[in-house]
Amino acid sequence: MPALHHLALTVRDVGASAAFYDPFLTQLGYQRSGGIESPLVYLGDGPEILVYVAEGDGVSRARHQHGAPGLQHLAFKVGDAAAVDAAHRAAAGAGGAVVHPPRFYPEYADGYYAVFVEDLDGSRFEVAYIPSN
Template sequence: MKRLFDHIDLRVRSMEQARPFYAAFLPAIGFSEYCETPIGIAFGTASEHPKPEFIGIIEDSQHNSNATRIAFWMDSKEELDQVALVVASAGAQNIEGPLFCPEYSPTYYAMFFEDPCGNRLELCSRFVNG
């Protein structure tokens, strides 16, 4: 299968705030391999590839969140609903949904939220029979 990305470096203002949130959220969506790095922490996918996809969390006390949003694909409404519970209990802020968003497409189902440092994130799915 073709890799669609190598990694995402995500900046957070406070590792103390962000670590517990991402330790709950990222494994729930498949980034189950945790490691400490010289510049932060990383969550990777379990893969046969010698360098699996990963998300690095890097502390930058000067980081200001902005309108950029990272959307994570969910295979079904049920999966999205399940991960939404994890996200909410992990301390997500400004939660919207899960809900249908027909303004995006007739089958778009999503949850919008922010991490404890204000980074905008989303869970989304598109399916025929909702």
């Protein structure tokens, strides 16, 4: 079966986005490899995450709108509820928008605990603890 190797995101300002992604992705076990130039490269136990600066008229384009065509959201599964809370604090502290603060989602699964945040360009991320049954 194929495995996801990397995820590539596009942002309007790679420097400003590094200030968000560095603390947020560090809480999820990623570290930035290399400098501040595009693309930012984050390595961890999961797929690589690449952050590119927008090109052409994409630079002046408005933020991504949730529900518009494109990536709906990316979900990270973590080992405990404390990791969800830590990712929430990191994202909020780095200027990310908290869409749904950490809470339980019994409609998804028993014990499902998650937070939903957006980066500076409106890309949405979920960080979830899903206990094993």
